[in-house]
Amino acid sequence: MKISIQVSLFFIVLLSSIELTFGQSSPTILIAYYSETGKTQSMAEAVANGVNEIGEVDFILKPISEVKTEELLNASAIILGSPVYNGNVAPQMQEFINSWPFEGRPLTDKIGAVFVTGGGFSIGEEAVLMSMIRSMMIHGLIIVGGDSVESAFGASAITGEGDFAEKEVQEIFLKKAEGLGRRIGVIVANK
Numbered sequence: 195m196k197i198s199i200q201v202s203l204f205f206i207v208l209l210s211s212i213e214l215t216f217g218q219s220s221p222t223i224l225i226a227y228y229s230e231t232g233k234t235q236s237m238a239e240a241v242a243n244g245v246n247e248i249g250e251v252d253f254i255l256k257p258i259s260e261v262k263t264e265e266l267l268n269a270s271a272i273i274l275g276s277p278v279y280n281g282n283v284a285p286q287m288q289e290f291i292n293s294w295p296f297e298g299r300p301l302t303d304k305i306g307a308v309f310v311t312g313g314g315f316s317i318g319e320e321a322v323l324m325s326m327i328r329s330m331m332i333h334g335l336i337i338v339g340g341d342s343v344e345s346a347f348g349a350s351a352i353t354g355e356g357d358f359a360e361k362e363v364q365e366i367f368l369k370k371a372e373g374l375g376r377r378i379g380v381i382v383a384n385k
């Protein structure tokens with residue numbers, strides 16, 4: 195009798211620990227970017243640093259070419275980054291979004307957010323933020339901006355004009371990206 199109670203207790207503890215291990219995995223934020231010369235990648239890494247500060251959520255950080263459909267479907271939030279090409283989103287990023295599953299709108303109600311890098315001031319960066327936001331809204335995502343009025347539509351960096359030319363992405367822009375990541379992290383952690 196005593197042995198069978200002990201065996202039952204053992205299985206109860208085992209099942210509880212399995213539930214704890216597999217039933218309570220942290221929500222994940224997917225940070226996906228396109229980058230030819232590394233500037234948008236630097237912003238993506240800053241977004242990830244911001245998410246990391248929150249601690250309660252996982253993130254996947256990768257170029258769009260490596261993103262799997264299941265990673266999109268499993269993510270609680272999707273954060274996209276693109277450079278500005280001739281006033282538009284990089285065509286690779288648009289193709290990526292166009293490849294998302296649409297039937298039944300399986301991405302509906304995930305959090306969506308965006309960041310860009312552009313060579314110059316007001317020659318496309320806001321248009322590209324808005325372009326990605328529009329596409330995400332077609333898929334039913336809930337759009338969230340950055341953590342300051344200067345990143346209201348998402349985080350942006352100027353990489354090629356005046357003092358910002360031929361340098362690493364500057365701290366003032368990386369801070370916006372970090373703030374975006376932190377904000378999405380807090381929202382996802384409390385969702």
Ligand SMILES: Cc1cc2nc3c(=O)[nH]c(=O)nc-3n(C[C@H](O)[C@H](O)[C@H](O)COP(=O)(O)O)c2cc1C
Pocket residue numbers: 228229230231232233234235277278279280281282311312313314315317318319353354
């Ligand atoms: C083909 C091409 C077109 C570009 N067109 C624009 C543009 O219209 N407006 C702009 O601000 N920057 C433009 N840029 C500059 C890039 O957006 C900028 O250098 C960006 O930071 C590059 O990001 P990456 O290092 O992640 O590739 C263009 C760059 C290339 C290569």
